[in-house]
Amino acid sequence: MPGLRALRRLVPFLRPYAGRMALGLVLVVASASFGSVIPWLLREGVDELTAGAPTARVLRVAGLMLGASVAGGALRFFMRQVLNAVSRHVEYDIRDALFARLVTLDAPFYARWRTGEIMARATNDLSAVRMAAGPAIMYLVNTVAGGAFALAFMLRIDARLTGLAVLPMVALPFITVRLGRAIHDRFEAVQEHFGEMTTRAQENLAGVRVVRAYRQEASESARFAALGAEYLTRNMALARLNGVMNPSFSLIAGLGAVVVIGVGGGLVLRGAITVGAFVAFGIYLAMLTWPLIALGWVTNLFQRGAASMARLGELLDARPDVSSPERPIALPPAARGGRRLTFRDVGFHFPQVGTGDAGLGTREGRPSPESRVPSSEPRWVLRHVSFDLPAGATLGVVGAVGSGKTALIDLVPRLYDPQEGEVLLDGVPLRDLDLAALRREIGYVPQESLLFSETIGRNIGYGLEGGREEPTSVVRVEETTSGATEPGTGDAIRWAADVAQLGETVAELPAGYETILGERGVNLSGGQKQRAALARALARRPRVVLLDDALSAVDTHTEAAILRGLRTALEGRTTVIASHRISAIRDASWILVLDDGRVVEQGRHEELLARDGRYAALLRRQQLADAIESDEEDAEDEAAAAGA
């Protein structure tokens, strides 16, 4: 059937359950065989009644019919148990595989795919695939087996009558193929739109504060209603096909029934077949009708499953652009606890969406025809960036908004790879290192800190050695001294929290390090979140620490205290601090001033000041802004004092 090729991808997921699947299918065939014996027994019963046979014989037939019904029913029960369980297991395995894939995918992938789209595939499409993997297979086999048994008995009763009754069924394959293709396409359209709706809902829920602050509730509701209306329209288009399919199949079966009554009635009158055979034949034909209708439904399920499996396949097939080399080079032992970081004439631009850049396709991940045309000149975010930072040194990166500070930092853990030049750690190009080994060296505090809905202790201890085995045993900070947890883990968390100036805040939380954060727990302020993210990066005692404007939400006083603490704590480690505030980087061993992705000045604080160029101008502007701010604060304080 057209469009079903995507279902081949289900085979590896079904393979582990082949035994159970086979058992389930044997049960399907067995239950269908019992079901088809019943009309045959009925034929016998009717004929014996018509012939005036003794009651005992009639009762014997009735007993056999009852037995066949019970046996068929019991087998049907077990077949459902077995096959539905298989489909649930398959669904579980695909979901697992999907999640495992999603967590390995990198920044370029998530720049192309919207969260709502991924969620839609992981839920709705997965359900459609489960229906194809379980119920559809079950009904297909049931249909074929039930139909074959019914046909065999019909042929035994009268071959010519059977031929006439099933004649209208020659139209069946045409209807199935034509409607099947249309169902596939329309279902795909429905699912695609569902992705749009999920994205909209997800963005609105995540940004509900913005929606409310800008009083956009009504217009957002209207936009969602419009999406809903389109979803309804597409579903109605699909429903219309179902509306055509089922009656078409019933019509074919109905035509068969007309033949049976017309021709079969004549045969009974002429004595060619018995009344019992006529009754049984009618029931067999009805038994064929159900499979015919079921066949329409099965076609539908397979087509939906195939469309959804293809959509899931796009996610399962996605590969990160950045990966480990086949033969990674090991890093040499670290000197003084840090690593030397070198940028050699680095040029970088973000992958261009829809241009096939870095092997990318369209946002949906499908390579589009346009993806193969040569891209327009990329917008370089970094160009000709070179520096050589000795192990244990601190690099400060300053520059205006959008000058490329984040991009520079992102290249160190290989969130992206540069298109020009190379980045090296202790003289080894990053591309030659094992990705996990590289990232173990690095503590990265991104601009936007993300904390999980977990205890603050587990948030800080995230990714600590052993954390993968049993999360609950890892970061119960209070228990470390009793030896109940891995030695040193709790200490590392407490130490990191203290360096990040978070220790006191944690002590004031209702359950200390065991306080749950997030939706179900306590919410931290922006600055506290940043400090928790900093503590998380420090707890692993990385050799290279990257801070991307990581203290922007912290006041200058706390920032100074944190930086002082960091200097001692990170003694010997290599640090890169990107900041729009000069106060955060003035003590760095080397400072880069970025402008539109190029290094326009570099040197130590004093040297840069003496040069009286961009850096000095930036500092003067910031000092002026700080002075105005503190004057305003003083004025406010005075006004408040006068008011009191």
Ligand SMILES: Nc1ncnc2c1ncn2[C@@H]1O[C@H](COP(=O)(O)OP(=O)(O)OP(=O)(O)O)[C@@H](O)[C@H]1O
């Ligand atoms: N995922 C992305 N795809 C395409 N362009 C991007 C992407 N992220 C950032 N950019 C662009 O790259 C440029 C550099 O961005 P970057 O985030 O490195 O600047 P920044 O110096 O860190 O700015 P800020 O101080 O605001 O954090 C900006 O012009 C930005 O618009």
